[in-house]
Amino acid sequence: MENLVQMALQNVNMAAIMPSLVLCCFGMFLLMINVFMPRGKTTAASLISLLGLAVTFVVTLRAWNHPELGFAGHVALDNFATFFNVIFLIAAFLTVLMSDDYLHREGYPVGEFYPLVLFTTAGAMWMASGTDLMTVFLGLEVLSISLYVLAGLFRGQLRSNEAGLKYFLLGAFSTGFLLYGTALLYGVAGTTNIADIGFYLSAHGKMLQNPMTIAGMLLLAVGFLFKIAVVPFHMWTPDVYQGAPTPVTAFMSAGPKAAAFAALVRILILGLGGLQADWSSLLWMLAVLTMFIGNVTAIYQTDIKRMLAYSSIAHAGYALVGLVAANAVGISGILFYMLAYTFMNIGAFAVLVLAGKQGEDNLTLEGFSGFGYKRPFLGVAMSIFLFALMGIPPTAGFAGKFYIFAGAINAGYIWLAILGVLNSAISLYYYLRVMVYMYFREPQEDYGWVRMNPGTVVSIVLAIVGVLYLGVVPGKIMEMAKMALF
Amino acid sequence: MEVLFFYLVALVAVLSGLIVVTAKSPVNSALALVNTFFCLAVFYVMLHAPFMAAIQIMVYAGAIMVLILFVIMLLNMGVEPHKKPTHIAWGAIGGTLVLLVSILFIQRGDTARAVGNISKDVVLREGHTALIGKAMFVDFLLPFEIASILLLVAIVGAVILAKKEV
Numbered sequence: 134m135e136n137l138v139q140m141a142l143q144n145v146n147m148a149a150i151m152p153s154l155v156l157c158c159f160g161m162f163l164l165m166i167n168v169f170m171p172r173g174k175t176t177a178a179s180l181i182s183l184l185g186l187a188v189t190f191v192v193t194l195r196a197w198n199h200p201e202l203g204f205a206g207h208v209a210l211d212n213f214a215t216f217f218n219v220i221f222l223i224a225a226f227l228t229v230l231m232s233d234d235y236l237h238r239e240g241y242p243v244g245e246f247y248p249l250v251l252f253t254t255a256g257a258m259w260m261a262s263g264t265d266l267m268t269v270f271l272g273l274e275v276l277s278i279s280l281y282v283l284a285g286l287f288r289g290q291l292r293s294n295e296a297g298l299k300y301f302l303l304g305a306f307s308t309g310f311l312l313y314g315t316a317l318l319y320g321v322a323g324t325t326n327i328a329d330i331g332f333y334l335s336a337h338g339k340m341l342q343n344p345m346t347i348a349g350m351l352l353l354a355v356g357f358l359f360k361i362a363v364v365p366f367h368m369w370t371p372d373v374y375q376g377a378p379t380p381v382t383a384f385m386s387a388g389p390k391a392a393a394f395a396a397l398v399r400i401l402i403l404g405l406g407g408l409q410a411d412w413s414s415l416l417w418m419l420a421v422l423t424m425f426i427g428n429v430t431a432i433y434q435t436d437i438k439r440m441l442a443y444s445s446i447a448h449a450g451y452a453l454v455g456l457v458a459a460n461a462v463g464i465s466g467i468l469f470y471m472l473a474y475t476f477m478n479i480g481a482f483a484v485l486v487l488a489g490k491q492g493e494d495n496l497t498l499e500g501f502s503g504f505g506y507k508r509p510f511l512g513v514a515m516s517i518f519l520f521a522l523m524g525i526p527p528t529a530g531f532a533g534k535f536y537i538f539a540g541a542i543n544a545g546y547i548w549l550a551i552l553g554v555l556n557s558a559i560s561l562y563y564y565l566r567v568m569v570y571m572y573f574r575e576p577q578e579d580y581g582w583v584r585m586n587p588g589t590v591v592s593i594v595l596a597i598v599g600v601l602y603l604g605v606v607p608g609k610i611m612e613m614a615k616m617a618l619f
Numbered sequence: 620m621e622v623l624f625f626y627l628v629a630l631v632a633v634l635s636g637l638i639v640v641t642a643k644s645p646v647n648s649a650l651a652l653v654n655t656f657f658c659l660a661v662f663y664v665m666l667h668a669p670f671m672a673a674i675q676i677m678v679y680a681g682a683i684m685v686l687i688l689f690v691i692m693l694l695n696m697g698v699e700p701h702k703k704p705t706h707i708a709w710g711a712i713g714g715t716l717v718l719l720v721s722i723l724f725i726q727r728g729d730t731a732r733a734v735g736n737i738s739k740d741v742v743l744r745e746g747h748t749a750l751i752g753k754a755m756f757v758d759f760l761l762p763f764e765i766a767s768i769l770l771l772v773a774i775v776g777a778v779i780l781a782k783k784e785v
Contacts, residue, residue, distance in 0.1 A: 141757045150761065157768055164775065204761035245779050252772050259765060271765040275772055282776030297780070323735025333734070344724045 146203025149210045149262070152193045152218050153255040159185030160251035167244035175242045179233040179588075182247035186226045186254070193218045198616075206326050207265045213468075214262035216617040217395040220472050221257040223599070224388040225250055227479045227592045231486045232380040234586035238491055239378065241287050250384065253279040257392035261399075266315045266325040266353075269396045273311070273360070276389055277304050284377040284385070290492075296376030303359070303369045311356025317349030318404075327404040334407045341407045350405050350412060357400075360393035361449045364423040374442035379489065382438065383482030386445045391471040394452060398464060401456070403619065409459060416457045417549060423450030424556040431563045437485060437496045440563060441478070444522060447560060448474055454546070454553050455537040463540025465614035470537055472610065473529035473603050477521035480596030484515045487589050501567060503576030510585075512571050514593050519564045521600045524557045529603035536611060625665060632658035645691045649684060656680040667739070670748040 147154065163178055163185075170177065193215055200211040229250055236242045252275060259272025281304060285297020319325050321340055322333040333340070340346055359366040374382045401412055427447030434440035452470050455463035488504065488511060489496050505512030521528035534557060538550040603610060635658065638651035656679045663672035742750060755763055 137753060137757060140753075141760055144757065144760060161771075164771075205758045207759070207761040243779060245775055249772065249775065252768065255768070265762070267759060267762040268765065271762050271769060275765065275769045278769065278776060279772050282772075282779055285780060288780065321734070344727050348724060 144205040149201040149203030153258040156255040160248040163248040212617040217261035225254040228384040230592035231589040260392040261395035283381045292376035307359035314352030330404040357397040371442040387475040420453040428559040458540040458544035466536035468614040470533035473533040476599035481518040502574035505571035532607035
């Protein structure tokens with residue numbers, strides 16, 4: 134019996150889970166604090182969660198170049214995980230900054246919003262640092278369940294209810310796929326450890342073509358591609374993005390997407406590298422479909438949140454190109470792109486947070502008529518984010534797309550790169566249209582007084598700094614992304 | 620003999636599973652679900668996993684089913700009015716495809732091998748329950764702890780979404 138306790142303690146390495154541990158501690162502390170807070174006072178909670186995220190950020194940065202393994206091969210805080218952890222923390226930080234005022238405006242000042250965001254971030258961290266399918270799966274579940282709740286947070290709004298329920302039902306369904314895939318791979322290799330699955334498959338080459346292995350890979354991929362919102366698993370995205378509270382949508386479009394990419398890259402490259410021919414040809418088709426369907430459907434949207442949802446589908450397609458290439462440039466391109474996308478997309482949503490009125494019915498193309506003149510700062514900010522989303526230099530979007538498509542060309546996927554660039558051209562249409570409305574249309578109605586909430590403004594400014602920094606001097610971050618490869 | 624027994628129980632399991640989704644009254648569905656759980660417990664026994672079988676009956680057939688029945692009772696759900704099912708053609712096509720692919724897998728798949736560290740001898744030597752305990756608290760300690768956070772999040776979420784006033 135004591136022997137077992139010793140064995141258990143031997144595996145424990147707190148340093149390997151320190152960032153998520155700090156986040157969870159802050160999350161639980163916040164849950165407790167909320168009990169004693171008067172109803173509707175959430176500013177303190179938001180400040181404490183910002184503090185928690187900042188502390189975690191410091192802890193995370195200390196782990197750079199100091200890889201830690203632990204818990205019997207269940208978690209690895211390597212540079213790859215740390216890079217993604219930084220992305221999640223930035224996404225969460227920007228989200229929390231813009232949330233407090235928004236929650237009050239919409240009439241749902243729920244204190245539990247903040248601990249849930251922290252737990253979501255911790256779940257994303259377990260996905261990125263998990264080296265065992267079980268850890269990755271549980272991380273995904275923590276992330277998803279918090280997100281279902283956050284999406285349906287506005288209980289009195291039908292759209293939010295719909296978002297929460299739809300996300301929950303489809304998400305639970307996709308989790309089933311993921312778990313089934315895990316079970317099949319466990320049946321093949323006798324282990325759920327990702328690296329051990331890779332070793333087993335390379336030692337037993339004929340298992341690679343066993344239908345059980347291929348089915349396991351496909352089912353796992355479906356689970357993650359659902360979270361990334363890749364066509365044909367994207368059906369939930371527009372409704373959920375439109376219905377969820379805007380800061381939640383902002384977070385959802387950046388954090389979980391990056392987390393699912395992290396897990397997918399680790400599993401496909403480390404665990405199922407022997408099947409690369411199979412999964413890369415599959416992802417090739419999905420990437421092209423995702424880019425085209427995302428971009429073409431976005432053209433027909435008049436609601437800005439919905440348009441950004443389709444644009445986020447298209448961006449998932451671009452990032453997938455890097456995974457198809459599966460070389461150093463392509464994979465580090467994904468890392469870079471996810472960071473860049475976090476800044477530009479969350480920034481765009483932060484502008485929507487300030488531009489929206491209660492109920493957010495004015496967030497349509499028409500509603501943005503003349504917006505650029507009435508609200509010069511927000512207009513300029515929105516333009517920068519839209520330029521970044523288009524991929525125009527000197528913004529982060531250009532650098533990100535450049536690295537990803539360069540990776541594809543290096544790997545010999547020239548057609549894929551051409552189709553990607555073509556898609557960027559398609560996307561110009563609907564991004565520019567927003568700017569046409571902002572600057573070349575007469576204002577339809579009086580905007581009234583927009584409360585320039587300092588938190589949201591700080592969030593927008595930080596996002597602008599990020600977008601421009603990554604766009605003007607991408608070299609340093611790209612070097613770090615290359616160091617993050619395993 | 621064992622194979623015959625397996626097919627018998629499997630037949631009951633699949634039939635009760637079908638009743639779960641087709642039954643009009645939720646109470647019938649729930650009772651059929653209990654039946655499915657019991658059949659699964661029998662499978663565990665056949666796989667030489669008596670502890671899992673006991674847990675299956677206590678937790679699923681016992682605790683969780685009681686909860687489900689309570690919910691049915693409290694919500695006062697009646698018999699669902701008969702609705703004409705839609706998308707039957709798609710369901711049939713999808714089901715047939717899944718069946719064909721499964722047959723292909725079973726034919727080509729090699730399921731008779733045993734891989735991994737835990738063989739029949741190890742189970743006999745160390746004991747089934749001890750192995751589960753070791754797996755849970757030594758090898759899978761971190762996932763076990765993450766599961767506790769998962770439950771916490773689920774509880775908080777349920778309270779937020781269901782409470783009258785937050």
